[in-house]
Amino acid sequence: MKFKAFLTDNGISLLEKRILPALDKMGKICHLYLTRDHAVFLHNLLNSDGVQSIAQFSQQSLFQDYRISSQNDDRIAFSIDLTLLHRALRSILTVQDFNHHRLQIKLVKKLPPHSTQPTPFLTFEAKGYKSAVVHDVPISKPLSRADLQELQLSLQNAQEMPATLVKAPELTSLQNFVDRMKHVGEVMGVSISKYGDLHLKISTSLIALGAEFRKLMVLGERxxxxxxxxxxxxxxxxxxxxxRGDAMTVDVSVKHFFKSLQCSLAKPDCAFYGIAQHGACLIVIFQFFIPGTRQTDKSISLHCRLPVLDPGSN
Amino acid sequence: MNSSAGAPDLICELDSVQGIVDALTSVRWKRHQDAVVELSEHGMVIIVEETSCVQAKVYLQRELFVKYDYGAQGRPRFGVSLGLFVDCLNTFSFPGRSTILEIRYPGPDMQLMLRAVDSPDACIYAEIRTRIPETISWDYNFEPAGSTPLTFTVKSAALKEAIDDLEWPGSSIQIKLQPVPPSVIFRGEGHGDLQIDFNSYANTDLLIAFTCDRPISHRYKYKFLRATTSNIPSSVIKDNRGSKLTIGRGGMLKVQHLVSVAKPTVPHTHVDSAGYQQPSRIAYIEFFVKPEVEEEDTADDS
Known part of the structure; x- marks a missing residue:
């Protein structure tokens, strides 16, 4: 099992400034799933509670000289602490002499101090003329063949697209609004219609508080x-x-909804909301444009799936 | 939807939600508080009280509203959870953007209805359930203690600081006014003693006004005294405002604050708004704190 690559400048700034701060809000620990073509950060895919988030990058968007091999069809997955990963990346950037040398990332097994058991690490290495900086980020044991299969399956299932997607209103103000809404109740009803309406509503025995956004851009069935x-x-x-069957409503946790909005730290260009078939979950898809254009950057994809609360449970 | 019969008691519009949030927050001294809202042709009064210890009133005069259509007979009253009302209003307040919030009472089911139309395609609304109000105790009727009022005005920031500092000595705080030398003394005794003096000559910048023709002293429970300043909005401190304290008959303490309810200053693009100065708009806050029953000198001021 081998993995070795160089992070590109673009990849470094994308991860360090945008993706990792956003993913860190989704949860400290995530799976990093590497294949021949992609690197994918996955939250909560193997346990069904909590917000699932999937951030997928084509390997070229982050790496150069990307080499991966494993007995499992060249796929490797492990869990990693995002805070440590972010910290390692930041600290290496402060000491690295950027002009000359590249930042290598590789999977290693090392014997930690006071231990007899070699443990796996994701190692960042920057070599300069006079110094070399090495950062070891501890990771879990790579997933077994069976677990990896399960992860792959969940990932495929998570690609299902809703029939109707509406474009979210401006994310910062939406986030601001939901942040204030949080104090009023815990469950939020989210409705999406084929007319391009997004309706958010918290309703308790004492209060109904809602927001309706209309004439949003619709993708899919309208x-x-x-x-x-x-x-x-x-x-x-x-x-x-x-x-009339032109809209669907699901109840989600306000906390989850707010959490998914924190993905705006990744500075997406826009976002779309949709409800999965049979109201299985609420999906928010963040869209990134190729810098300087209005064309979707297909090398990056980020989306979240919010579990739907059973109406009986609240 | 106007499904309720006839015109509602009140339809009003606000352009400074944050100012109202500030004013109401200043009387929010604990998590769960029931408030009574009283409507009249002059405006809205929100009353909060802690059984037989402290009562607070927020006066939102009709001048604070950009529109105030009052159609009721008498003075309708309803009960509402203060926390919920404030949290809900807060959702309508966007930093750096001015929104017009419409408040309507009653809704079809006696709710308090709020609605903000941000743009033709976005709308935020709320319906807050109201209750039949609990009776407000009338023993907070404030009467002057004599022919000369016993009163002083102190910078709100200094008052808050003094009361915050008095936390450690103990649960009972003595407030003493004396004409010679003209001064106000806050004294706490308990785990230790702490005395804070505002001297009319020495602290003219802090003690702005002072009238007192005879010495008077009363004790107040710290926790209720603290309620009067614990949530003073930052705008009051920033505006460098003063708070007026008056001791009335029986030692009843009245604390008055002024909270600015000005429209947020957003750079306008309209030409016609250039040069338009917004008149200062103020919400009045009053607290009434009952003194502790003192065995030896209750007849001090009668």
Missing amino acids: ADPVAEDRDLSAQTRNERAVQ
Whole structure:
């Protein structure tokens, strides 16, 4: 089992400034899954509670001279502490003499001090003329063939796309709003309609607090808004759309919703919300453009899946 | 939807949600508090009290609203959870953006209805359940202690600092006013003694006004005294405002703060708004704190 590559400048800044701060908010520990073509950071894929997040990069977007081999179809996965990974990357950047040398990343097994058992590390190595800096980030034992198979399967299942996606309103203000909404209740109903409406609502025995965003861009299945609904209240309009089968509603945890919005730390160019088939989960897909264009950067993908709360449980 | 019969008691609009949040937060001294809201043609009064110890009132006069349509007979009153009301209002307050918030009462099910239309395609709304109000105790009726009021005005920041400092000595704080030399003394005794003097001559920058024709002294429970300043909004300190304290008949302490409810200053693009100066808009906050029952000198001021 071997993995060795050089991080590109672009890859370093992408990880250090955008991706790792965002993923760190999703949870300290994640799986890093490396294949011949991709590097994928996965949160909560093997345990179903909590927000699942999937950040996938083509290996070229992060690495140069990418070499990977394993007996498992050249696939390696392990869990890693993102805080340590982020810290290692940051600290090596402060000491590295950038102009001359590249930052190598590789999988090693070392004997830690006071131990007889060799343990696996992800090692960052920067060599300068006068000095070399090495950072070892401890990782879990690589996943077994069976576990890796399960991870691969979950990853495939997580690629399912909702029938309708609506473009989220501006993320910072949405985040700001949901942050304040958090104090009022714990469960949020999220409705998405084919007309391009996104309706968020917290409702308890004491209060109903909601926000309706209309005329958002729709991807996938769409429908024309019903003219007679125009002057109704947001709540009634939403109820009617659900009855008509033009909208779906799911209940999610406000905390989860807020957490997924923290992915905006990765500075995506926009985001889309959708509800999976049969209301299985709420999906938010972050979109990145190729810098300076309005074209989707296909080498990066980031999306979250929020578990739906059983209406009976609350 | 206007499904309730007839016009609502009140439809009003606000352009400074943050100012109202600040004003209401200043009377939020614990987590769960029930408030009574009283509506009238003059504005809105929010009353909070702790049984027979402290009562606070926030006066939101109709001048603070950009629109105030009052259609009720009498003075409708309803009970609401203060915390929920403030948290909910807070969701409508966006930093750096001015939103018009519409408040309407009652809704179809006697709710308090809030709505902000940010743009034609985005709307935030809330419906807060109201309760039949608990009766407000009237024994907070404040009467002057004599012909000359016993009162002083002190910088809000200094008052807050003094009360914060008095935390360690103990649970009971003595407030003493004396004409010669004109001064206000805060004294706490307990684990230790701490005395804070505001001298009218020495601290003219802190003690802004002072009237007192005879010495008077009363004790107040620290926790209720603290309630009067614990959540003073930062805008009050920033605006360098003063708080007025008056001791009334029976030692009842009245503490008054002024909270600015100005519209957030957002750079305007409209030409017609250039040169328009917003008149200063203030919400009045009043606290009434009952003195501790003192065995020996209750007749001090009668």
